[in-house]
Amino acid sequence: xxxxxxxxxxxxxxxxxxxxxxxxxxxxxxxxxxxxxxxxxxxxxxxxxxxxxxxxxxxxxxxxxxxxxxxxxxxxxxxxxxxxxxxxxxxxxxxxxxxxxxxxxxxxxxxxxxxxxxxxxxxxxxxxxxxxxxxxxxxxxxxxxxxxxxxxxxxxxxxxxxxxxxxxxxxxxxxxxxxxxxxxxxxxxxxxxxxxxxxxxxxxxxxxxxxxxxxxxxxxxxxxxxxxxxxxxxxxxxxxxxxxxxxxxxxxxxxxxxxxxxxxxxxxxxxxxxxxxxxxxxxxxxxxxxxxxxxxxxxxxxxxxxxxxxxxxxxxxxxxxxxxxxxxxxxxxxxxxxxx
Amino acid sequence: xxxxxxxxxxxxxxxxxxxxxxxxxxxxxxxxxxxxxxxxxxxxxxxxxxxxxxxxxxxxxxxxxxxxxxxxxxxxxxxxxxxxxxxxxxxxxxxxxxxxxxxxxxxxxxxxxxxxxxxxxxxxxxxxxxxxxxxxxxxxxxxxxxxxxxxxxxxxxxxxxxxxxxxxxxxxxxxxxxxxxxxxxxxxxxxxxxxxxxxxxxxxxxxxxxxxxxxxxxxxxxxxxxxxxxxxxxxxxxxxxxxxxxxxxxxxxxxxxxxxxxxxxxxxxxxxxxxxxxxxxxxxxxxxxxxxxxxxxxxxxxxxxxxxxxxxxxxxxxxxxxxxxxxxxxxxxxxxxxxxxxxxxxxxxxxxxxxxxxxxxxxxxxxxxxxxxxxxxxxxxxxxxxxxxxxxxxxxxxxxxxxxxxxxxxxxxxxxxxxxxxxxxxxxxxxxxxxxxxxxxxxxxxxxxxxxxxxxxxx
Numbered sequence: 001x002x003x004x005x006x007x008x009x010x011x012x013x014x015x016x017x018x019x020x021x022x023x024x025x026x027x028x029x030x031x032x033x034x035x036x037x038x039x040x041x042x043x044x045x046x047x048x049x050x051x052x053x054x055x056x057x058x059x060x061x062x063x064x065x066x067x068x069x070x071x072x073x074x075x076x077x078x079x080x081x082x083x084x085x086x087x088x089x090x091x092x093x094x095x096x097x098x099x100x101x102x103x104x105x106x107x108x109x110x111x112x113x114x115x116x117x118x119x120x121x122x123x124x125x126x127x128x129x130x131x132x133x134x135x136x137x138x139x140x141x142x143x144x145x146x147x148x149x150x151x152x153x154x155x156x157x158x159x160x161x162x163x164x165x166x167x168x169x170x171x172x173x174x175x176x177x178x179x180x181x182x183x184x185x186x187x188x189x190x191x192x193x194x195x196x197x198x199x200x201x202x203x204x205x206x207x208x209x210x211x212x213x214x215x216x217x218x219x220x221x222x223x224x225x226x227x228x229x230x231x232x233x234x235x236x237x238x239x240x241x242x243x244x245x246x247x248x249x250x251x252x253x254x255x256x257x258x259x260x261x262x263x264x265x266x267x268x269x270x271x272x273x274x275x276x277x278x279x280x281x282x283x284x285x286x287x288x289x290x291x292x293x294x295x296x297x298x299x300x301x302x303x304x305x306x307x308x309x310x311x312x313x314x315x316x317x318x319x320x321x322x323x324x325x326x327x328x329x330x331x332x333x334x335x336x337x338x339x340x
Numbered sequence: 341x342x343x344x345x346x347x348x349x350x351x352x353x354x355x356x357x358x359x360x361x362x363x364x365x366x367x368x369x370x371x372x373x374x375x376x377x378x379x380x381x382x383x384x385x386x387x388x389x390x391x392x393x394x395x396x397x398x399x400x401x402x403x404x405x406x407x408x409x410x411x412x413x414x415x416x417x418x419x420x421x422x423x424x425x426x427x428x429x430x431x432x433x434x435x436x437x438x439x440x441x442x443x444x445x446x447x448x449x450x451x452x453x454x455x456x457x458x459x460x461x462x463x464x465x466x467x468x469x470x471x472x473x474x475x476x477x478x479x480x481x482x483x484x485x486x487x488x489x490x491x492x493x494x495x496x497x498x499x500x501x502x503x504x505x506x507x508x509x510x511x512x513x514x515x516x517x518x519x520x521x522x523x524x525x526x527x528x529x530x531x532x533x534x535x536x537x538x539x540x541x542x543x544x545x546x547x548x549x550x551x552x553x554x555x556x557x558x559x560x561x562x563x564x565x566x567x568x569x570x571x572x573x574x575x576x577x578x579x580x581x582x583x584x585x586x587x588x589x590x591x592x593x594x595x596x597x598x599x600x601x602x603x604x605x606x607x608x609x610x611x612x613x614x615x616x617x618x619x620x621x622x623x624x625x626x627x628x629x630x631x632x633x634x635x636x637x638x639x640x641x642x643x644x645x646x647x648x649x650x651x652x653x654x655x656x657x658x659x660x661x662x663x664x665x666x667x668x669x670x671x672x673x674x675x676x677x678x679x680x681x682x683x684x685x686x687x688x689x690x691x692x693x694x695x696x697x698x699x700x701x702x703x704x705x706x707x708x709x710x711x712x713x714x715x716x717x718x719x720x721x722x723x724x725x726x727x728x729x730x731x732x733x734x735x736x737x738x739x740x741x742x743x744x745x746x747x748x749x750x751x752x753x754x755x756x757x758x759x760x761x762x763x764x765x766x767x768x769x770x771x772x773x774x775x776x777x778x779x780x781x782x783x784x785x786x787x788x789x790x791x792x793x794x795x796x797x798x799x
Contacts, residue, residue, distance in 0.1 A: 051455060052451035052452075052454070052455045052456075053451060055406060055447040055450060055451070056444065056447040056448045056450075056451065058406070058410070058447070059439060059443040059444050059447050061410075062409075062410055062413055062439050062443055063436065063439030063440055063443065063444070065413050065414065065435075065439075066413065066432065066435040066436035066437075066438065066439040066440075067436045067439070069413075069416070069417070069424065069428055069431075069432035069435055069436065070428065070429075070432030070433045070435065070436040071432070071436075072428075073424055073425050073427075073428020073429060073432055073506075074425050074428070074502075076416075076417045076424055076428060076432070077417055077421035077422070077424040077425045077428070077738075078421065079417070080414060080416075080417025080418045080421065080424075081417060081418055081419075081421035081738035081739075081740060081741050082740065084418050084738075084741050084745045084746075084749070085745055085748065085749070087414055087417075087418055088418070088745075088748070088749040088752065088753075090414075091410065091411050091414055092752060092753075092756060094407070094410055095407040095408065095410075095411070095756060095760075096756075098403060098406055098407035099403055099404060099407050099760060099763075101403070102399065102400060102403035102404075103403075103763055103767065106400075106767050106770065106771075107767075107770070147739070148502070149421075149739050149740045150740055151740075154745075296502055299428060299429040299432065299433075299508070300429055300499070300508040300509065302508065302509055302510075303429045303430075303433060303508065303509045306433060306509065306512050307433055307436060310433070310436065310437050310440060310441075311440065314437075314440030314441055314444075315440065318440065318444040318445075318448075321444075321445075321448055321449070322444070322448055325448050325449070325451050325452065328451075328452060328456060328459055328460060329451060329455070329456075329459070336458070338454065338455055338457060338458075339455070
């Protein structure tokens with residue numbers, strides 16, 4: 001692994017999608033948990049916990065998509081046209097998630113709020129699931145023809161392993177969202193979320209263990225990569241420790257540390273995923289020769305260099321003001337007349 | 341229907357719907373900056389009330405803009421995969437820059453704009469409003485960079501990559517400042533400012549008609565009409581410069597706009613009429629020599645006609661002609677409306693002229709229609725190319741996508757967008773009926789005004 005521009009962009013695209021998971025992950029998680037409470041004030045509190053920030057969080061996905069387009073146009077083209085219906089469903093889910101947050105509070109009628117509550121929750125749940133399924137397919141490998149085009153079908157994407165990754169992603173987001181919710185709320189809802197968070201942690205751990213076993217058993221090239229590069233085990237170990245640390249911190253009511261551990265779990269999972277994939281971006285099955293790699297699918301070195309300058313200028317500024325904005329909206333949610 | 345037609349309809353429909361909202365966000369962003377700036381300067385609480393009210397409308401348009409905008413970014417890959425491979429090196433950079441420089445700025449500070457009223461100081465809030473507005477403008481900048489590159493490609497070279505030809509960047513700044521970029525950006529931004537300003541004008545005029553919230557309405561009209569008039573007048577200049585650019589860079593497009601078949605000097609400008617494609621001429625009212633004059637400031641300037649291009653390289657003439665002339669006609673109507681409104685407002689007799697107030701109420705539709713028609717003209721006029729002179733539209737299509745997949749998505753998006761539009765109109769109407777909040781005349785929290793100022797504006 002030499003650190004050329006292609007590798008740097010492989011890492012940067014990974015960073016953008018990991019950033020997306022850590023940030024919008026809790027928004028989607030809150031959404032998935034939304035319908036579990038029936039009380040309007042509690043639902044409002046949940047929505048307002050993510051209200052000021054979800055929009056900025058979603059930009060990580062938009063920018064990740066843009067970066068993929070710019071740095072690896074062939075991957076963007078093949079995956080987006082290949083997973084056509086899956087992406088249309090993802091877009092529909094993201095649309096409902098987005099507009100439901102805005103629309104819900106604008107009318108007091110019960111049917112109105114119920115309708116957008118379902119839109120918000122289903123949109124969040126399906127978004128997380130589909131993102132996980134897409135990731136799972138990339139990890140498993142997808143049929144790519146000699147022409148670099150996707151050679152499979154929509155139903156062919158819904159096989160057990162990708163679905164397992166999808167469910168695990170939902171579990172991860174729900175856990176992440178529940179912990180975030182615990183940090184942002186107080187009173188009865190806070191206590192309720194504490195119980196849900198514990199259940200979500202258990203749900204996620206079961207999924208994670210199952211997924212790890214399934215990966216080692218059924219995705220032989222993943223196991224082989226680990227076998228060839230034993231140092232990768234340190235990341236797997238870090239991942240396991242991060243996951244194990246979540247319930248520990250949470251139990252001691254150090255919610256912020258539990259949240260950070262959950263972020264660390266996401267980072268290490270994405271690292272494992274990336275290191276197993278590298279230097280491929282889309283691994284082709286059954287014919288690995290057709291795989292899209294960071295070299296045959298990339299933009300020119302000049303463009304990658306220009307993009308690096310853009311990212312170098314833009315990303316630090318973005319992180320700086322994002323931190324400021326989170327700081328402005330720190331603390332427990334208080335509903336006022338500006339709230340959703 | 342074949343895959344190509346479906347893909348074009350689906351893309352066109354989703355982008356047309358999306359394009360109702362970003363101009364409103366950009367234009368209302370400018371209005372919010374004006375209102376909050378005036379509040380900071382004059383400390384008149386009615387400006388605070390205005391900023392609050394229009395922020396709520398802004399939030400509504402922004403939400404739909406974001407929700408429908410993310411679709412666009414995915415659709416280059418889903419519908420136009422071959423195109424994406426061809427232009428990714430160039431076009432993708434502009435989209436990624438849009439994300440990093442525009443969307444983060446816009447959505448980050450939107451949090452403070454919407455929810456930070458009581459949490460930050462007045463100056464910090466004003467700064468956030470400016471940043472949201474700036475972010476919205478940046479997003480226009482980068483998307484117009486990308487689209488203008490498709491109209492007038494520059495700063496690239498064609499290279500074989502894995503046995504397929506594609507465009508690669510040779511000079512980033514030439515790419516950004518491609519020949520049509522500046523004029524098209526200014527034209528798009530003016531259109532967006534008009535959209536925002538006329539929305540404010542329309543709602544305020546309606547309040548005056550109904551004799552509701554009259555102080556609020558008058559103050560809003562003052563800001564709205566000023567921006568509307570300035571933007572409408574400047575729009576003539578940017579439109580003229582854009583059209584000259586089209587004459588130079590995309591002569592077939594200009595010929596289609598004007599229905600001009602034979603290359604000629606003393607070319608006429610069509611005022612009203614239609615194109616008879618069979619007879620290859622325009623039937624209607626023409627202004628002799630004016631097109632030549634506009635293109636070269638001289639009636640003897642030669643304007644290239646469609647017959648200089650093989651039929652396979654010509655855009656659809658009737659559609660381009662109608663879209664273009666529709667846009668221009670509305671553009672001039674907006675100037676008249678804004679000028680009348682402005683003059684009578686200054687004269688102090690606007691509230692007595694109910695006919696004009698009614699026209700102002702409906703004026704909100706003008707910029708929206710002109711913006712839509714303008715984009716249609718720009719994109720249809722570029723045909724048969726997806727990247728002008730480099731790649732034809734059918735060649736950019738995704739190779740493996742089936743017609744039924746696109747049809748499914750078309751039906752799905754159409755249904756959802758109809759729902760969104762109905763809800764948008766319903767909620768917008770609801771906000772307008774509800775009107776500005778009286779308690780917004782008394783700013784709260786850290787924004788609270790010094791006590792010596794009156795809480796009630798003079799009536």
